Amino acid sequence: MRVLRAEKGLSQADLGNVLRVSRQTVNAIETGKYSPSLPLAIKLARYFGRTVEEVFHVDGE
Amino acid sequence: MSMESETVMKRPPGRRINPAVVVIGVFFGVVYLVVGLAQGEPVSGFVGLGIMLAFVAALVIGSRFSDTVALLGDDVNDERHVHIHQRAALYAGNILMAVIVVAGIVDVARGGAGDPYYWLAAVGGVTYFGVVFLLSRRN
Numbered sequence A: 001m002r003v004l005r006a007e008k009g010l011s012q013a014d015l016g017n018v019l020r021v022s023r024q025t026v027n028a029i030e031t032g033k034y035s036p037s038l039p040l041a042i043k044l045a046r047y048f049g050r051t052v053e054e055v056f057h058v059d060g061e
Numbered sequence B: 001m002s003m004e005s006e007t008v009m010k011r012p013p014g015r016r017i018n019p020a021v022v023v024i025g026v027f028f029g030v031v032y033l034v035v036g037l038a039q040g041e042p043v044s045g046f047v048g049l050g051i052m053l054a055f056v057a058a059l060v061i062g063s064r065f066s067d068t069v070a071l072l073g074d075d076v077n078d079e080r081h082v083h084i085h086q087r088a089a090l091y092a093g094n095i096l097m098a099v100i101v102v103a104g105i106v107d108v109a110r111g112g113a114g115d116p117y118y119w120l121a122a123v124g125g126v127t128y129f130g131v132v133f134l135l136s137r138r139n
Helices: A002-007 A012-019 A023-030 A038-047 B003-008 B019-038 B042-062 B067-072 B079-109 B117-138
Strands: none
Touching: A002 A023, A012 A023, A012 A038, A023 B067, A023 B079, B019 B042, B042 B067, B067 B079, B079 B117
16 A cells, blocks of 8 residues: 555655545554555545555455 | 545544543533532632643644544544544453452452442443443344
């Protein structure tokens, strides 16, 4: 997700404003400390023009 | 999200706090004041009100600059904040119930009747099972 965000030239705070979550939440998602809800994951993927499977993956897969 | 709505939004979404926290904080400050005045201790009443108002002010002002401060007053806006507050409530509730049960046992061991620990534990237990039942029906 960090790569996709960088491609759009967005800071974590910018992406948080778009998704209506805090910068810390964006950081927690990028570092794998927090797994977003399904609606937020779909919102994220759609914002980047990708599928959820392309943006997120389960560790070990 | 449109640029127009972004300019209208003054506070980042991660730094909004639950208005109920402000209302409850001010309410309890007023309660402290009323109790203090009723007990003939106006100084402690005003101190209690001052402490609650200072806490609410610190929360409102601090949340404008710090995501961490905003987290303390937000359990409805950011889904990660909601998740953190739920887990914090879980730990606090479990620890509180354990302390109440132990305190009741100690009180009885010392020859007491167990009041008010037993009815506090009963309230906690009934609430817990009631919520489990309700959520099992709704989810």
